[in-house]
Amino acid sequence: xxxxxxxxxxxxxxxxxxxxxxxxxxxxxxxxxxxxxxxxxxxxxxxxxxxxxxxxxxxxxxxxxxxxxxxxxxxxxxxxxxxxxxxxxxxxxxxxxxxxxxxxxxxxxxxxxxxxxxxxxxxxxxxxxxxxxxxxxxxxxxxxxxxxxxxxxxxxxxxxxxxxxxxxxxxxxxxxxx
Numbered sequence: 001x002x003x004x005x006x007x008x009x010x011x012x013x014x015x016x017x018x019x020x021x022x023x024x025x026x027x028x029x030x031x032x033x034x035x036x037x038x039x040x041x042x043x044x045x046x047x048x049x050x051x052x053x054x055x056x057x058x059x060x061x062x063x064x065x066x067x068x069x070x071x072x073x074x075x076x077x078x079x080x081x082x083x084x085x086x087x088x089x090x091x092x093x094x095x096x097x098x099x100x101x102x103x104x105x106x107x108x109x110x111x112x113x114x115x116x117x118x119x120x121x122x123x124x125x126x127x128x129x130x131x132x133x134x135x136x137x138x139x140x141x142x143x144x145x146x147x148x149x150x151x152x153x154x155x156x157x158x159x160x161x162x163x164x165x166x167x168x169x170x171x172x173x174x175x176x177x178x
Contacts, residue, residue: 051120057113058123061096067112071167075107075124078174079140091127098127100165111165121171122161132173134160140175149174 077084086109091101099113100123111119125132135142142148150157151172157163163171 069113069116071111073169076172118164121163
């Protein structure tokens with residue numbers, strides 16, 4: 001009798017998943033409609049608005065007990081061949097914990113949010129209060145004699161502040177002379 005009950009439960013879960021994917025329009029991911037320049041501008045504005053909303057969310061306070069989305073990744077910053085310390089408690093004060101934070105000086109970044117969002121490396125630096133882009137990291141600027149390189153999981157990346165933070169990533173930012 002238990003075997004029939006388990007089979008019914010599995011069948012019901014599979015059926016519910018199929019219906020849910022159908023309602024989400026998963027089939028539409030296989031075709032890309034052509035869009036006009038005006039639609040592209042509208043889409044870009046929507047992405048920018050969502051990006052701003054996520055940045056504001058990252059700069060707000062949250063409660064650990066409400067966290068539904070978790071990610072942990074590692075950041076290393078190398079300035080002229082020397083490791084910079086990523087301080088403990090970035091994003092943590094006595095009255096506020098941001099969805100993106102550090103707990104110690106190991107370079108581990110924690111994303112703990114009551115909702116899943118595409119938090120970026122730029123969001124982390126905003127919470128930290130430090131500048132970061134392809135032309136600047138901390139107080140170091142790229143110039144005729146220096147460059148800023150970024151590697152994600154051992155591969156070069158040009159995403160810089162737009163890099164979406166993913167669980168388990170290893171990010172290395174290097175400022176070095178040419």
